[in-house]
Amino acid sequence: MAGKTLYDKLWDDHVVKQREDGTALIYIDRQLLHEVTSPQAFEGLRLAGRKPWRIDANIATPDHNVPTTDRSGPIADEVSRIQVQTLDDNCDEFGILEFKMQDHRQGIVHVVGPEQGATLPGMTIVCGDSHTATHGAFGALAHGIGTSEVEHVLATQCLIQKKMKSMLVRVDGELGPGVTAKDVVLAIIAKIGTAGGTGYAIEFGGSVIRGLSMEGRMTVCNMAIEAGARAGMIAVDEKTIAYFEGRPYSPQGDDWEKAVAYWQTLQSDDDAEFDAVVVLDGSQIKPQVSWGTSPEMVVAIDEALPDPDRESDPVKAEGMRRAYEYMGLKPGITMSDVVPDRVFIGSCTNSRIEDLRAAAAIARGRKVSPKVKQAMVVPGSGLVKSQAEKEGLDKIFVEAGFEWREPGCSMCLAMNADRLGDGEHCASTSNRNFEGRQGYGGRTHLVSPAMAAAAAIAGHFIDVRDMA
Amino acid sequence: MEKFTQFEGIVAPLDRANVDTDLIIPKQFLKSIKRTGFGPNLFDELRYLDEGQPGQDCSHRPINPDFVLNRPRYKGASVLLARRNFGCGSSREHAPWALTDFGFRAVLAPSFADIFFNNSFKNGLLPIVLDEKIIDELFQQVAANEGYSLTIDLETQHIIKPDGSRIEFDVDPFRKHCLLEGLDDIGITLQDAELIKAYEARRKANSPWLFDVIK
Numbered sequence: 001m002a003g004k005t006l007y008d009k010l011w012d013d014h015v016v017k018q019r020e021d022g023t024a025l026i027y028i029d030r031q032l033l034h035e036v037t038s039p040q041a042f043e044g045l046r047l048a049g050r051k052p053w054r055i056d057a058n059i060a061t062p063d064h065n066v067p068t069t070d071r072s073g074p075i076a077d078e079v080s081r082i083q084v085q086t087l088d089d090n091c092d093e094f095g096i097l098e099f100k101m102q103d104h105r106q107g108i109v110h111v112v113g114p115e116q117g118a119t120l121p122g123m124t125i126v127c128g129d130s131h132t133a134t135h136g137a138f139g140a141l142a143h144g145i146g147t148s149e150v151e152h153v154l155a156t157q158c159l160i161q162k163k164m165k166s167m168l169v170r171v172d173g174e175l176g177p178g179v180t181a182k183d184v185v186l187a188i189i190a191k192i193g194t195a196g197g198t199g200y201a202i203e204f205g206g207s208v209i210r211g212l213s214m215e216g217r218m219t220v221c222n223m224a225i226e227a228g229a230r231a232g233m234i235a236v237d238e239k240t241i242a243y244f245e246g247r248p249y250s251p252q253g254d255d256w257e258k259a260v261a262y263w264q265t266l267q268s269d270d271d272a273e274f275d276a277v278v279v280l281d282g283s284q285i286k287p288q289v290s291w292g293t294s295p296e297m298v299v300a301i302d303e304a305l306p307d308p309d310r311e312s313d314p315v316k317a318e319g320m321r322r323a324y325e326y327m328g329l330k331p332g333i334t335m336s337d338v339v340p341d342r343v344f345i346g347s348c349t350n351s352r353i354e355d356l357r358a359a360a361a362i363a364r365g366r367k368v369s370p371k372v373k374q375a376m377v378v379p380g381s382g383l384v385k386s387q388a389e390k391e392g393l394d395k396i397f398v399e400a401g402f403e404w405r406e407p408g409c410s411m412c413l414a415m416n417a418d419r420l421g422d423g424e425h426c427a428s429t430s431n432r433n434f435e436g437r438q439g440y441g442g443r444t445h446l447v448s449p450a451m452a453a454a455a456a457i458a459g460h461f462i463d464v465r466d467m468a
Numbered sequence: 469m470e471k472f473t474q475f476e477g478i479v480a481p482l483d484r485a486n487v488d489t490d491l492i493i494p495k496q497f498l499k500s501i502k503r504t505g506f507g508p509n510l511f512d513e514l515r516y517l518d519e520g521q522p523g524q525d526c527s528h529r530p531i532n533p534d535f536v537l538n539r540p541r542y543k544g545a546s547v548l549l550a551r552r553n554f555g556c557g558s559s560r561e562h563a564p565w566a567l568t569d570f571g572f573r574a575v576l577a578p579s580f581a582d583i584f585f586n587n588s589f590k591n592g593l594l595p596i597v598l599d600e601k602i603i604d605e606l607f608q609q610v611a612a613n614e615g616y617s618l619t620i621d622l623e624t625q626h627i628i629k630p631d632g633s634r635i636e637f638d639v640d641p642f643r644k645h646c647l648l649e650g651l652d653d654i655g656i657t658l659q660d661a662e663l664i665k666a667y668e669a670r671r672k673a674n675s676p677w678l679f680d681v682i683k
C-alpha cells in the first residue's frame with residue numbers, strides 16, 4: 001500500500017465520523033473570525049438559541065474595514081463602523097478573545113494567527129475568508145469557508161467535508177537573485193491556471209519551497225486559492241518548528257516536547273501517491289507581473305504581453321480581450337511600458353516583516369518617482385509594524401516618499417478608505433487583480449514587495465534585478 | 469431553509485468565464501450585517517453605469533442597457549447559464565445571497581469554484597455542472613428563443629428542455645437530501661454530539677496544547 005500524503009495524515013487525524021455518502025464530519029481545532037463574514041453567523045446562532053461549542057477554539061480581529069490612518073476617533077464610514085462594532089459586541093457577548101482595533105496585536109487575521117501561535121502545525125484551521133490557505137504553510141489543514149459554515153463551526157466545532165484530491169506542486173532547483181516567493185506562486189498560477197487546483201488540496205514541495213522562510217511559505221500557500229485550491233500546505237521541517245518557539249499561544253514545557261514530536265511526523269511519506277503532480281524549475285522563474293484581470297494573466301517582467309489572436313481556446317481568448325480592454329493595455333508591449341499611478345505594499349500575501357525588509361532594501365536612499373501619485377506601506381499587524389519601526393524601516397519608507405500606515409487589509413480590497421481611482425494602475429503586493437477589486441475601475445498589477453518598491457522608485461514597472 | 473423541489477424558470481445567459489465573487493457582489497456591499505437585501509446589487513458593476521454605494525436606492529441609478537440581466541427578455545429569470553470556473557475568488561457567502569435575493573435558484577456551468585459551490589447549497593441555490601458542449605448548446609438555444617425556460621427537477625436529477633428532452637445531472641446525495649428536505653446542517657451535525665465529544669476528549673488527551681490556551 002502506498003504511504004500517506006501530508007493531507008491524508010491531517011485528514012485522518014480529524015475525522016469524527018465517516019459517513020456512507022462519502023462525506024465526513026471533520027473536527028476543527030481553530031477558527032479565526034473577522035468582521036465581514038461573521039455577523040450573520042452569530043445572528044444565526046442567536047436566532048436558533050445556540051451557544052458556541054468551544055469558545056477557546058476561536059480568535060477574532062477586525063481587519064477588512066479598519067482605517068489605516070489615525071485611529072484615535074471612531075471609524076468615519078458609518079457602515080464600516082457598525083460592522084466592526086458588531087464583531088466587538090458578538091465577541092464580548094460570547095466571550096471570544098478579540099484583538100480589537102486599538103489593540104497592538106490587531107492585524108490581518110492571516111498574519112495575526114501564526115504570529116500569536118494561534119495557528120499551529122497539525123491543526124485544522126478555518127476562517128470565513130478564502131486566504132485561510134495561508135496557514136497551511138505550517139503543516140496545517142487550513143481553508144476558507146462561507147458564513148453558514150462559520151456558524152456551523154461555532155455551533156458544532158465540526159464541518160461536513162468531502163475529501164479533496166491531492167496535488168503535489170514541486171518547485172525544483174534554486175531561485176535566482178531578486179526572485180521571491182511571490183514570483184514562485186504567480187508562476188505556478190500562470191502554469192496551472194486559476195481553476196487548475198479546483199477540487200484539490202495542494203502540497204507545495206521541492207528544494208525551492210524548502211529553501212523559503214516561513215514568511216515566504218505563507219505567501220505561496222496564501223495564493224493556493226488563486227490557483228483554485230481551497231487548501232495549500234507545506235511539510236513541517238526545522239524552520240517550521242523554530243518559528244513557533246516562544247510565541248504567546250505556542251505549547252510550553254512538556255507540551256512543547258510532545259507537540260514537536262508530533263509535528264515532526266507531518267510530511268508526506270516517501271512512497272505517497274498524489275492524484276496530480278506539477279513540476280516547475282525554480283531557476284527559470286523570473287520576477288512576475290500580472291497584466292490582466294485574473295491571477296493567471298501573468299508575464300515575466302521582460303516578456304511581451306500575450307496576443308489573444310494566438311490563443312487557441314476561444315473562451316480564454318475572449319477573456320483576454322476583455323481584460324485588455326479593462327486594463328487599457330495592448331498585446332506586445334512589456335510591463336516596463338506601464339506607469340503605476342499608485343503602489344500598495346501590504347495584504348495577507350505580503351505584509352510580513354520579511355516583505356517590508358525586501359521593499360525597504362529597494363527604497364533605501366531613493367525617492368518615489370513624481371509619476372506615482374501615492375505609494376503606501378501597510379504592515380500586516382501591529383506587531384509587524386512595531387518590529388519594522390524597531391528596525392528603522394518606517395524611516396526608510398517615509399524618507400523615500402512612501403506613506404507608513406496602520407495595519408489592516410487596506411487597499412487589497414478597498415473596503416476601507418484606501419482605494420484606486422477609476423482607470424488607475426496599481427503595483428500591488430496583494431493577491432487579486434479582479435475588475436474593481438482595489439476600487440471601482442481600478443487596474444491591479446500583482447507583484448512582489450521588491451518589485452512594487454522598484455516600480456514606485458522607477459515610475460514604471462522594472463526588473464528589480466536591474467536595481468540592486 | 470425552504471424545500472427545493474421542482475421549478476420552471478427563464479434562463480439568463482452570462483457569457484464569460486471566471487466570473488469572480490467581486491463581480492457577483494462588489495466588496496462595498498459586504499459591509500452589511502444582514503443576509504438579505506443583496507439582490508439590487510447583484511453584478512453591480514456590470515448592471516449599472518455608476519459606482520454603487522451600500523444602502524442606496526438603486527431604482528434611480530443609470531442602467532447599463534447592454535448587460536444581459538437588464539434586457540427585458542430575461543426579466544424574472546431564475547436560471548443562470550454561465551461559463552467555466554463560475555464563482556471564483558473569495559469565500560463571501562454574499563455571492564449566493566445576492567443571486568438568490570435577485571431570484572436565481574439554479575446556476576448551470578461547466579465548472580464552479582469550490583467554496584462558491586459549497587456555499588450555494590447552503591442557501592437553496594442549486595449549482596449544476598454540465599458538459600461544456602451541453603452548455604454551448606444551451607447558450608445557442610437561449611439566444612435563439614425569447615422566453616427560453618428550463619424545468620429543473622432535483623428529485624429525479626433532470627433538466628427538462630422546452631421540447632421535452634431531458635438532461636441528466638449529478639448531485640451529491642447528502643446535499644440533495646438537505647435541499648429537498650430544507651434541512652439545516654447544524655441540526656444534522658448536532659445529532660452526532662456524543663461522537664464529537666468523544667473525539668474531543670481523545671484529542672485533549674493526546675494534544676492538550678490545543679485546548680484552553682486562548683481565552
Ligand code: SF4
Pocket residue numbers: 063064108110129131347348349408409412413430431
Ligand atoms: S488582505 Fe486582502 S485577501 Fe487578505 S484577508 Fe484582507 S482582504 Fe482578504
